[in-house]
Amino acid sequence: MTTSARVQPNATDMENAQRVVDAIARSFSAKVVGQDNLRESLLIGLLTGGHILLEGVPGLAKTTAARVVAESISGGFNRIQCTPDLLPSDILGTQIYDSTSNSFVTQLGPVHTNIVLLDEINRSSAKTQSAMLEAMEERQTTIAGQTYPMPEPFLVIATQNPVDQEGTYPLSEAQTDRFMLKEVLRYPSPQEEAEVIFRIDAGVYDRDAPTRPVISLDDMRQLQRICSNIHLDPVLVHYISQLVYATRNPAEVLAPQLARLVEYGASPRATIAFAKAARGAALLVGRNHVLPDDIRNVAHRVLRHRLILRFEAISAGVSAETIIDAVLQSVRVP
Structure with missing residues (x-):
């Protein structure tokens, strides 16, 4: 049996980690009503760098949840609405001719950020779905033979609608296997749904009331190191x-x-x-x-x-x- 090189976190590490986790959880709960399993899955994904597949009908706060988590860790967030005509270059990036320099310049796509939400991923074609495999598995993209690393932390959250299958392309087994977790979202209870209305009336979801960052990206990277140990x-x-x-x-x-x-x-x-x-x-x-x-x-x-x-x-x-x-x-x- 091989000897592990991991150093088990001490009491100080755990105290700091708990403080950071609690701060993110409070930030999440301030904007998202209920959905405790979703919060837990998103936090596990952040801590481990594992991607998450969400399945649920529209209107269950999937986009809001992803955005809140990204804002709470001072990270970048991009939402990509998947459609049948979406091209791989629309996600990964492409080269554009610059007439001023008489050369091609690389324009990175929206996947190059900390948290990416692929909304209704099964609406994109198989070719576009496969374009995400390198980004998810290798943490990089290749454009015109040049590789571009992903920022850290990097988390892909993909959603799919289980009730509307017309015009969709089911994910292949190879694609779904690259998601560490799959969370199935349920409808909120009547009390939780009423609370959503109360928060809307209170202005919680107004555009001028964004989620305040509670930790830095460096804190998040340190938390990931603690988790791995x-x-x-x-x-x-x-x-x-x-x-x-x-x-x-x-x-x-x-x-x-x-x-x-x-x-x-x-x-x-x-x-x-x-x-x-x-x-x-x-x-x-x-x-x-x-x-x-x-x-x-x-x-x-x-x-x-x-x-x-x-x-x-x-x-x-x-x-x-x-x-x-x-x-x-x-x-x-x-």
Whole structure:
């Protein structure tokens, strides 16, 4: 067994980290009503540098949430509305001829910022979707043979509408696998919806009332370093790998009527995402080590977009969440 080179955060590190996390969470809650799971997922994405796929009907504050998080960390924010005629160069950038210098100059696209919101990503063509792969995975873009690194922190938040499928291009498995987490947004409660109206009347969402930065980008980078050093016991690493293994070999752990509905399980990226997300979840509650509950807390977000179910699952009314719940119950918790 190899010896880890990570230095577990001390009490001072954790105190500072908790102060920063709480400041971002308060900033988020001041503008976004409810959506606690969304807040947690966005914070985990920021802490770990993992991209997030959001699924929900229009009007659930996805854009507002992304903008608030970006403004609270003094970061740049760009929203890209995906359409069928959107070109890769519209996102990544292109070269433009400058007549004054008689040469081509590179104009970077809107993806070159700290937080990028790809609204309704499944409305863009497969070619445009694939153009984001290099930016998301390699943290760089290539324009006319020249590479341009992304700023740090860099977070891609993509949304898709589950109820309007006309004129859309479903994301490929390779594309969805590059999102560390997938969060499914629900409608607010009647009380939360009323609170939105009260805040509108109070001017909370006025354009002249932007979110004040609560931390700097340097603070955010330091927070990411602390998160990466959260202790993950080797026993829990094996627990994670067993959960992912169970999705690939469901017949070994699940009841036959469920196992036969799984066509493909999660990729090795799921194991990596589990480790990162669990560290982020531990840091959010002020712990410098991961517990099994942290792993189970992020399981649905890590796995729901990585499981490929057979057609029979739809007719039987079995969702990915059902399979994940069965896996969590079947694999022994250390």
